[in-house]
Amino acid sequence: MPExxxxxxQDLRIQLRLNGRLMQDESTSDMIFDxxxxxxxxxxxxxxxxxxxxxxxxxxxxxxxxxxxxxxxxIVEGSITKLGAQRNSVSEVLIEGTS
Numbered sequence: 001m002p003e004x005x006x007x008x009x010q011d012l013r014i015q016l017r018l019n020g021r022l023m024q025d026e027s028t029s030d031m032i033f034d035x036x037x038x039x040x041x042x043x044x045x046x047x048x049x050x051x052x053x054x055x056x057x058x059x060x061x062x063x064x065x066x067x068x069x070x071x072x073x074x075i076v077e078g079s080i081t082k083l084g085a086q087r088n089s090v091s092e093v094l095i096e097g098t099s
Contacts, residue, residue: 005082006082009028009034009035009036010027010028010029010034010035011027011028011029011081012027012028012080012081012082012083013025013026013027013028013079013080013081014026014027014028014059014078014079014080015078015079015080016058016059016076016077016078016079017076017077017078017079018068018070018074018075018076019074019075020075020077023061023066024058024059024060024061024062025059026059026060030059030060031056038054038056039054042054069093070090070093071090071093072090072091072092072093073089073090074089074090075087075088075089075090076088076089076090
């Protein structure tokens with residue numbers, strides 16, 4: 001995202017909805033490693049290009065907290081302030097050790 005659109009990357013809201021229900025709602029200010037540190041570390045390992053996405057993990061209260069994990073047919077929507085939202089449907093759930 002161009003820097004001009006984000007005055008303070010440590011003040012962005014991260015939300016995750018599962019089938020329309022808000023499950024996670026946190027700020028980048030609550031992250032263990034701030035945005036600048038993450039970019040610094042990643043760019044020391046690989047060259048970052050405009051448009052690259054950095055997946056940072058999730059805020060507190062993930063599926064373990066709710067005792068609820070994704071199932072086939074679920075709609076997962078993640079959003080970040082000024083970036084927009086991404087919706088994904090779960091088509092299949094794979095469990096390690098099964099086929």
